[in-house]
Amino acid sequence: MSKLPVLPGALIPKNEKLNFIWNADLVFYDGPLVSLFKKDDDDFIFFWVDADSRHNRWVVTPVGRADLAQYLEKTLSLRSIIDRAELLLVFEATKQAQRKNARTIVPSKLLQEYLPDQDSFLYDNIATDAALQLASADVGKYRIGLDGELYIDDIAAVPRVYQQLYSFHYGLGNLDRAAVRSALNRFLTSWKGGINAVNMFTGLRGVTPSIHRARVLELHYASPGHIELELLKEFAADIARTCQQIVPAASYGKSEKLYSDIYVYFRKEQLSGFDSDGGSASQRLTSMQRKALSKFVDQYFEIVNWAHYKDEFQGLGLDPLTQLRMLLAYYRRLRVLRRYSVEGKISLV
Incomplete structure (x- = not known):
């Protein structure tokens, strides 16, 4: 008592x-x-x-x-x-x-x-x-420009995808905080389908204090318009730079080819499925598979120009298959922003 x-x-x-x-x-x-x-x-x-x-x-x-x-x-x-x-x-x-x-x-x-x-x-x-x-984090204002013909689902999609990418960068940028590292490892330990990707991006808000979340200050659309956010400016800049890397047609062609090549390799090596209750595919990788998958990871980092993230990413201690699953989930969301940017409907400024 x-x-x-x-x-x-x-x-x-x-x-x-x-x-x-x-x-x-x-x-x-x-x-x-x-x-x-x-x-x-x-x-x-x-x-x-x-x-x-x-x-x-x-x-x-x-x-x-x-x-x-x-x-x-x-x-x-x-x-x-x-x-x-x-x-x-x-x-x-x-x-x-x-x-x-x-x-x-x-x-x-x-x-x-x-x-x-x-x-x-x-x-x-x-x-x-x-x-x-x-x-000490640098919190400030950031605008996503809006223009062109937009529908209500576009207005919903852009902030949702942006928030997910922001969470990814927040996670990598705060790995020295035990709570963030623990959350990422928990989401990535066993990859059981799309739910893991959703949790990885949106679940990080559980360890993101309100002062660091992307807060909407203003939403204005009159062609042109904007979404004004208050957030950590370094991560907003990282998203803009990464998206810009694949905006040119030639660069986008390389990223799409890499994406396709990875899934061809997954199918060839029977790695395309997600982990099941029968065990983790990551634990059964051969040395040759690890080498091939690591090469794909390096190619991805080169295409999006993420040299400054290499140490943080490797610091997660993930096997190359889990690394790729994480990067591919990011890329699927990044190309959504890329499409809106190429069509002139958004500008990341």
Whole structure:
């Protein structure tokens, strides 16, 4: 039985799961003290407040996009974030990481000794490397130009495909964050059809804090028009550069031939199917197959001019078949943007 002080609040039913996804530890001293989590599309800050011999007590506060940015930039304290919350969540975590006795509580009912100081800013001397990285990312505005004859499904398709490519670049660009690397490895460990590709692109949002997601600021269409986004500008530039690599007809011809050659090889080597419950095709690759598939990977990187991504990509530790599946899934989405660009319906500026 827990020896921690009893707190008021409404207990959450035991069968209700606390499906928070760890994103990054922000303050760490002999263990995490302040961490960033996500649930659905919302951000939450977990902060440690108490412990007994068997449990650690945590308080969870929601945090909006603007407040999270200010906290990371050291202009808003953790205490201010808590004071702005309507409800907090409190639970005890066992040594086996089980969450127990979860309850909601209003901030005014939290024990005084559990409240952070008014000066609880995320100063550099206590911030983790992950916190400093999140804070230093270059977030800015970016416009996708719109023109020509567009239909409502076009207006839906362009942002969807763009978001998926953005997630891919975000994943590769943040592999040094354990949560991102873990998410990518989870999606790619066993490739069971199209669901893996969807998860790889859209599932990364679970470890992408709101301050780094591509947020629509304005959508205007009057031929010409635009979609104005707020996002990480380096990844927007990477998408634009990669798309431009295959816009010229000659370059596109090379990329399409490579795409076709890969699937011819898959069929020849009986690698065209996805993994099944009977085992992973990646684990049965011969040395000759690995060599041939690795050559395809190198050719792909050359066509899209991704020399700057080579180390990050190899850092995933994936076998060449999984690498190709990942790259081909990206390419299928990239050529959608290419088609809109060639037809003059979008411009990546």
